[in-house]
Amino acid sequence: MEEIINKVANSALEVFDLEDYYPKGHRVQIDISQWLLEGFLLKEKDFREHLKNHDWSQYQDQYVAVHCSTDAIIPAWALILVAVQLAPYAKKVVNGTIEDLDGSLYEEILPTIDYSAYKNKPVIVKGCSRKPVPMRAYILATTYLQPFARSIMYGEACSAVPLYKESKK
Secondary structure (H helix, E strand, O other): OOOOOOOOOOOEEEEEEEEHHHOOOEEEEEEEHHHHHHHEEEHHHHHHHHHHHHHHHOOOOOEEEEEOOOOOOOOOHHHHHHHHHHHOOEEEEEEOHHHHHHHHHHHHHHOOOHHHHHOOOEEEOOOOOOOOHHHHHHHHHHHOOOOOOOOEEEEEEHHHHEEEEOOOO
């Protein structure tokens, strides 16, 4: 019987795994509709009272996404006021969903990576993740890798989809 050779392990293929850069920390989403009259109408006095009585310390060292789950028209100052309350406690506050929050975290992290290790190499951006890596992180990572990599694929080594190949000069 012939020995099975792992050609992927022996190749020059480099794997870029966004999970390696996933920031540790608890993520939470605050829905401000809970502080609106019937979930839709913002009455400033009542809204401010709800914020005053809310326990903001529960968000200590957490990543927080602030959003409104209803179709209420929210003035900008209301979201900013929530962010002001969170600022002393939260690691980061964004307007949007948890996916928006994760995207924002990756937007901070990905520009700080040294991509020179991928110079002139075929790179696969690992696609299957156990953590909730947002699509915008994949797009951003690919744009940072492109000036360095000889080629970029997406997925797993056994079933990668080609995305980019350096043009021959």
